[in-house]
Amino acid sequence: MYWVGIDVGGTFTDVVVYDEQAQALAVTKTASTPEDAARGILQGLAKLGLDLRATRRITHGMTLATNAVLEGRGVKVGMVTTAGFRDVLELRRGNRTVLYDMRYRPPLPLVPRSRVHEVAERTLFDGTVLQPVARQEVQEVAARLKAQEVAAVAVCFLHSYVNAANEQAAAAVIQEHLPGAFVCTSAEVVPEFREYERFSTTVLNAYVGPLLDGYLRHLERALRARGYGAELAIVTSSGGLMSATHARRFPVKSMLSGPAAGVAAAAYLGRLAGYSHLITYDMGGTSTDVCLIENGRPTLTAERPIAGYPNKTLQIDINTIGAGGGSIAWLDAGQRLCVGPRSAGAVPGPACYDQGGTEATVTDAQLLLNRLSPTKPLGGEIALKRSRAQAALAALARQLPGLDAYRLAEGIIRLAVAKMTGAIKEITIARGRDPRDFVLFAYGGAGPMHAAQIASELGIRTVVVPPAPGNFSALGMLVSDLRQDFVRTPRAAPGRSPPGRHHGALCRARSGGRSGDAPRGARPRPGTPPAAAGHALRGAVVRAGRALAGDVPHRGRYRRGLLRPPSGALPPQPAQALRNRQLPPVHLWGGAKARPEGAGPPPPAPWPRPSASGARCTSRTPFATRRCTSASGCRGTRPLPGRPLSRSSAPPPCSPQGTRRRWTTTATWSSCARSPRDGRRQQGACPYSGGVPWKKDERIASIPFAWHWKVSRILLTSS
Amino acid sequence: MPTGKGHPSGTSEAALPEVDPITLECVCEGLQAIVREMRAAVKSTAYSSVIYEMDDFSCGLFDPQTRLIAQGEDHPGHVIPLPWSVQCAMADFAGDLQPGDLILLNDPYRGGTHLNDVTLIYPVFLDGALFVFPAVREHWTDVGGMVPGSYSGLSTEIYQEGVRIPPLKICERGVFNRAALALLWANMRVPHEREGDFWAAVAALKTAEQRILEMVKKYGRDTFLRCVEWNLARSEARMRAQIRALPDGVYEYEDYLEFYHDGRLDPVLMHLTLTIAGDHLYADFSGSSPQVAGVVNASLAVTATGVFAALKAVLDPEGPINSGVFRAITVTAPEKTITNVGPYAPAGAHGEVRKRAASVTLGALAQVIPERVCGDLCGTSFPNAIGGANGRRGEPFVxxxxxxxxxxxxxxxxxxxxxxxxxxxxxxxxxxxxxxxxxxxxxxxxxxxxxxxxxxxxxxxxxxxxxxxxxxxxxxxxxxxxxxxxxxxxxxxxxxxxxxxxxxxxxxxxxxxxxxxxxxxxxxxxxxxxxxxxxxxxxxxxxxxxxAPEEVAADVREGYLSAEKARQVYGVVLRDDGSPDPEATAALRQALRAAARRVRVQHSDADPYRGQEGKHRVVVLHPALAASLQLAAGDLVELWGRHGAPLRAWVEVDAHAPETAVPLDSKGQRMLGVQPGDQVEIRCLRKATSMPMGT
Structure with a gap:
């Protein structure tokens, strides 16, 4: 039997197949076909000659929903809302994210005012229905929506997160009158308080709903026609899997499908490598994603907007910054050297691609400093021209007194590194985590190249680089587990609400119940003034819970409550909401697995071993983790002392004799042997500064002077 | 790019080491990161919804010379007056600050903005010497006073607006002054929230101390200081370059704040003289009304914030914000005026004074670079407060x-x-x-x-x-x-x-x-x-x-604009299907253009200002002229000349006025860019019948 992972990106469609019997892995890459993504997938599957009848599960990650929002290509949405609240989307939270700028404009609402219709109805904060919906009125609204030719309708009523009766009643009438339209309610998408954020998420869901529905329906049909019997699984933003049926109802949950799979895979591989605290660091061409994994679990959030629109679905908390390998270095009006967020992209690309780009990028800087091979094509495809990089950098350096192209190149990299470091600090230090307690897990096209430097900045002592870091997300499809996320907004006082009480509310949520009877909180006692520091700490501790599990109900108020039930306390019967009975059921985030007896196949595929068609690495090393340990760490040989550099030195040449000089951040030269192929041979030997090979002559990591590296084996088991 | 020599900030930096541009960026980014971390600390530990839902608080870092060296996505109204707060604290405690001291203040006469904005300043020491001051300013929902929410529109003295805290050491050598804290909590509504907010600020300040010391350890004290100097210097240079690009000159503008004297509107005048001289900009508020027994007064630091925000928005929104930028701008105002308040006038409307200072700055700039300014702001922070007993919980709420x-x-x-x-x-x-x-x-x-x-x-x-x-x-x-x-x-x-x-x-x-x-x-x-x-x-x-008629039609379709107003003001005639009718529109627009009321200007030496405590401009019209313009005594009008911004005035009707011209003093002529004989357009803004004025 086979397990298949499919990652459809903007440029390439990656298909990864794991053969259970042979315990072998096969990978293929085909060009994406944006006009009909299914075609690219089927081509990829055909290329591998796969028998879909013998396929246990196909897992799919995609960027369709995200791109539709980012590019404004969603469908025409209508909205039905409580009378008096027509303008919630346009009012937003009344804030400006760009200060001082009189020309700043927030994104336009996805539903223009003329397509927002009010209905006289009202539910109160405690779930009481003050005014039920009048069928007649909703019918009139439905007629107006029909006249406006909307393809999707978001039904968004106040306080529906406590009692969705009115919303459901209205939605039923609308669906009846617009049978072809995609209708969703705010309570089913994200039953959380704060109307703007909930309505926005619901509208996002409607905005991409018909697109995903059509695409997945088409893909499923095509797969079924080729013999695939099980249901298609879709990667969720929270790094789990949902059935395609579910994804068609709630496409907003697949917004971060691609990057989430990468993080989930990092968590998995990290665990196998013996690391449970990771900072994942995925640096691509235009942007970099960083994420925190604690105790083997990625941190989750519901606070990250997409294209400026709040999206309250649970997602892996990925912090994205606009700096990548293609980021352009430039001087602002005050002669400040800046890197990014503008990127040279794939076209024209960095100057060294020699495709017309003239501005210096991070990749050009890396090339000039010999951290990329000037002779080997990048990714085996793009030939790099060092002279172009040098010209671009020199042109910029001329505007900066006292800097030559080499110093500038180093500076650009240091600035890029400072940005990455800042992004990592935001997810660690700013949340009370010490980055030194974590391992840096680097992937993406440009990630491993900067990883060691970032690690040094943050005091991180170990860096792990997975095999094939450029295609890591696709591999992640195979290790993701089924999962469904629930959210409720209960109310309780701090100190008087043991987690078990919230668990009740959550269980009701899972079984489709209502939380109108959720525990009502008592008033908090006014705090007796303790010692100063202790009191400050008390405030912090109350919210520390929130940081871990979303907003914890706070001082007798409703706050967002993402609740983590105590392990093993879940009812044996999983939610009906997970419609696909063929799949192993619910995996509550952070909670225990609940697997009813006799349910489907065993847990997800074990991490597969590479097949013959896999990477041509050392034969029986299924996975090589590049672990970089700093000189101050336990793997203790001393680095070679570097010679100080005079400022007037010549550029580092590429020596044909197999010895290359490399420019390192410590501003010293270090000579070293070229491209060692056997990690073990190098262990404890020459400190290597530059690329570490994965395949022959392909460098994927750049390791500064003071670091040692080794390749270690990980024993893979299926448990 | 600043060099090591000859930049403006002087002092003893010759002894400081050279710094490369990269380290400079790393230190500057690092300082911003510290402020962001402070913000995260406040937001995640504060107790009141004004802070954790609304984000009404700010953080900043200062050096011992009381210069703002870093701030983040912070409220300009909080953070830009902060250097003055630190100055006031330093004036009181210079030479008497010890490690572990913490200064609390909210006094609008001594470093505060309005009483609800409570500021904590924490001197951080390095090797026994003052090094950096982190500061946090939070809006507390209630600080006592006569109504829930503390500040309200009709206060006549500051004591009605809450507890006034001059700069005081709330913590001395690490020991908190529990007596002072108890006194504060006893005088504020919903005190447990205030207490939680206070400790949230303390947590942020402690965090900042730790990070600053870590940073100094990494880069060294001298490198750190050098980076700060350079950053201030290059920020200053950037702002000066923007100012230098403006034509030199003196530009005046005036506007009003609404003050009620015994229940009758008595507008107070804010008058700005903006002087652009080379790469320096002077904003002088001489001529503004003396402070009044009402809320529309604010400190000079608050007034300056309005000027700065408007200048920055027009000239350089992306530029950095630190004391270097402020060096290119000098703001002055006579003491005990609405723009520079002294004891014991209320100061609740600091946000309104700040916004009006921004308005007059925009108005003055509209005379120089009309194509770069924007229409006036909404003019108020609009603080509403509803308080009372909460029947559900039996405790007071605000x-x-x-x-x-x-x-x-x-x-x-x-x-x-x-x-x-x-x-x-x-x-x-x-x-x-x-x-x-x-x-x-x-x-x-x-x-x-x-x-x-x-x-x-x-x-x-x-x-x-x-x-x-x-x-x-x-x-x-x-x-x-x-x-x-x-x-x-x-x-x-x-x-x-x-x-x-x-x-x-x-x-x-x-x-x-x-x-x-x-x-x-x-x-x-x-x-x-x-x-x-x-x-x-x-x-x-x-x-x-x-x-464009299509845009007007779209506004009507989306309900932003009524069809009536589209016709009357925009001259757009809509068909039944909502689309504009081009011919009818062109005809209507022509008619509207012709109907604009224009009157010739005649020079007048009479004092154009009236008022009791306040001061407002009047325009004296002959009864016949007033009738032909459909204006009556007490109407509020706008005069439009050649400049980008209008002049507001109240109509007075007098038979001695010229019959066919509008008398205007020379200052008014300067503000409108007109000369005697030129025409001005007169628009009626509000009829006297809806004006809550005395006379």
Whole structure:
């Protein structure tokens, strides 16, 4: 039997197949076909000659929903809302994210005012229905929506997160009158308080709903026609899997499908490598994603907007910054050297691609400093021209007194590194985590190249680089587990609400119940003034819970409550909401697995071993983790002392004799042997500064002077 | 790029080491990161919703010379006056600061803005010497005083606005002054929230100390200081370059704040003389009204903030913010005026004074670079407070709401509706109805845009918002401190004024209007009363007759604009299907252009100002002329000359006035850019019958 992972990106469609019997892995890459993504997938599957009848599960990650929002290509949405609240989307939270700028404009609402219709109805904060919906009125609204030719309708009523009766009643009438339209309610998408954020998420869901529905329906049909019997699984933003049926109802949950799979895979591989605290660091061409994994679990959030629109679905908390390998270095009006967020992209690309780009990028800087091979094509495809990089950098350096192209190149990299470091600090230090307690897990096209430097900045002592870091997300499809996320907004006082009480509310949520009877909180006692520091700490501790599990109900108020039930306390019967009975059921985030007896196949595929068609690495090393340990760490040989550099030195040449000089951040030269192929041979030997090979002559990591590296084996088991 | 030599900040930096541009960026970014971390600490530990839902707080870092060296996404109204707060604290405690000391203040005469903004300053020491001051300024929902929420429109002395805290050591050598804290909590409503907010600020300051010391350890003290100097110097150079590009000259502008004298409107004058001299800019507020026994007074630091925010928005929105930038701008004002308050006048309307300072700066700049300014801001922070006993919980509650208004339109785009203005931080001014209803005995009945409230123009000002809230507890008190409730925000370059702020209470289906619009103190509410709060729009840009008819039609279709106004103001005639009728529109626009009321200017040496405590400009018209212009005594009008911004005046009718001309003093002529014999356009803004004025 086979397990298949499919990652459809903007440029390439990656298909990864794991053969259970042979315990072998096969990978293929085909060009994406944006006009009909299914075609690219089927081509990829055909290329591998796969028998879909013998396929246990196909897992799919995609960027369709995200791109539709980012590019404004969603469908025409209508909205039905409580009378008096027509303008919630346009009012937003009344804030400006760009200060001082009189020309700043927030994104336009996805539903223009003329397509927002009010209905006289009202539910109160405690779930009481003050005014039920009048069928007649909703019918009139439905007629107006029909006249406006909307393809999707978001039904968004106040306080529906406590009692969705009115919303459901209205939605039923609308669906009846617009049978072809995609209708969703705010309570089913994200039953959380704060109307703007909930309505926005619901509208996002409607905005991409018909697109995903059509695409997945088409893909499923095509797969079924080729013999695939099980249901298609879709990667969720929270790094789990949902059935395609579910994804068609709630496409907003697949917004971060691609990057989430990468993080989930990092968590998995990290665990196998013996690391449970990771900072994942995925640096691509235009942007970099960083994420925190604690105790083997990625941190989750519901606070990250997409294209400026709040999206309250649970997602892996990925912090994205606009700096990548293609980021352009430039001087602002005050002669400040800046890197990014503008990127040279794939076209024209960095100057060294020699495709017309003239501005210096991070990749050009890396090339000039010999951290990329000037002779080997990048990714085996793009030939790099060092002279172009040098010209671009020199042109910029001329505007900066006292800097030559080499110093500038180093500076650009240091600035890029400072940005990455800042992004990592935001997810660690700013949340009370010490980055030194974590391992840096680097992937993406440009990630491993900067990883060691970032690690040094943050005091991180170990860096792990997975095999094939450029295609890591696709591999992640195979290790993701089924999962469904629930959210409720209960109310309780701090100190008087043991987690078990919230668990009740959550269980009701899972079984489709209502939380109108959720525990009502008592008033908090006014705090007796303790010692100063202790009191400050008390405030912090109350919210520390929130940081871990979303907003914890706070001082007798409703706050967002993402609740983590105590392990093993879940009812044996999983939610009906997970419609696909063929799949192993619910995996509550952070909670225990609940697997009813006799349910489907065993847990997800074990991490597969590479097949013959896999990477041509050392034969029986299924996975090589590049672990970089700093000189101050336990793997203790001393680095070679570097010679100080005079400022007037010549550029580092590429020596044909197999010895290359490399420019390192410590501003010293270090000579070293070229491209060692056997990690073990190098262990404890020459400190290597530059690329570490994965395949022959392909460098994927750049390791500064003071670091040692080794390749270690990980024993893979299926448990 | 700054070099090591000869940059303006002087002192002993010759001894400091050379720093490469990369380290410079790393240190500067690092300082910003510290401020961001402080913000995260405050937000995640504070107790009151004004801070954790609205983000009404700010953080900054200062050096021992009281210069702002770093701030983040912080509220300009908080963070820009902060150097003065640190100066006041240093003046009191210089030489007497020890490690472990912590200074608390909110006194508007001594480093504060208004009493609700409570500031904590924490001197951090390095090797026994003062090194950096982190500071946090938080808006506390209540600091005592005569009404829930503390500040209100009709206060006459500062004691009514809450507890005044001059700079004091709330913590001395690590020991907190529990007596002082107990006294504070005893005098504020909902004290446990205040306490939680206080400790949140302490936590942020402690965090900052740790990070600063870590950073110094990494880069070294000298490198750190050098980077700070360079950063200030290059920021200054950047601002100076922007100012240098403006034509030198002296530009004047005036505007008003709404003050009630014995229940009658007595507008107070804010007068700005903006001098551009080379790469330096001087803003002088001489000629403004003396401070009044009302809320519309503020400290010079607050006034300067308004000037700075407007300049930055027009000249260089992306530039950094630190004391280096401020060095290129000098703001002065005579003492004991509305722009430089002294004891013991109230100072609740600091946000309004700041916004008006921004308005007059925009008005003055509209004379120099009209194509780069925007229409006036919505003119007020619009703080509303409803307090009372919470029937559900039996404890007092204070609900604080500051719905944002519209933004001014600019050449190239409409103003954004209901969004914090350019002098505002990233404050979430729209509180979720669902959160309010859980928290307070209130029901939100409407949260909507306010159609027709944006200033009309080729580019339309942003709309204000409307929130209706029903009181569900037996008793309550409503207060508001708004401005621009009578005088609307102005448009520029021919754009129209926006709708002013409006608040009412609806009881039993009937509106109870307030006699003093925008300024209400403790109006007693009954159960079931609905408080209606409508924020102002933003001023328009350019003539509405130049707006594309299709855009007007779209505005009508989306309900931003009424069809009636589209016809009357924009001259756009719509067909039944909502599309514009080109011929009818062209004809109507021509007729409207011809109907504009233009009058010749005649020089006058008479004093154009009237007022009791306040001061407002009058325009004296002959009865026949007034009648032909359909104006009556007491009407508020706008005069438009050659410059980008209009001049406001109240009509006086006098038989001795010239019959066919409007008399104007030389200052008025300068502000409008007209000379005797030129024509000015007169637009009526508000009829005397709806003006709550005495005379």
């Amino acid at each position: 609900y604080y709401d500051a719905l944002a208004g519209g933004n001014g339109a600019y050449g190239g785009g409409d103003g954004v509706s209901v969004m914090g203005n350019l002098d505002f931080g990233d404050i979430k001014t729209v509180l979720p109805a669902e959160a309010l209803e859980i928290e307070f005995p209130l029901r939100v009945e409407r949260l909507a845009l306010r159609p027709d409230s944006g200033g009309d123009g080729q580019f339309r000002g942003g709309l204000g918002g409307r929130r209706e809230v029903r009181l569900l507890s037996p008793r309550g008190a409503y207060s508001v401190l708004a401005d621009r409730a009578v005088l609307p925000p102005f448009g520029v370059c021919g754009g129209y004024a926006a709708a002013p702020v409006r608040t009412t209470v609806v009881r039993g289906g009937k509106e109870l209007p307030f006699a003093t619009p925008g300024k209400v103190t403790g109006f007693p509410l009954q159960e079931g009363d609905v408080v209606v709060m409508e924020s102002a729009g933003g001023g328009g840009y350019g003539s509405p007759l130049a707006r």
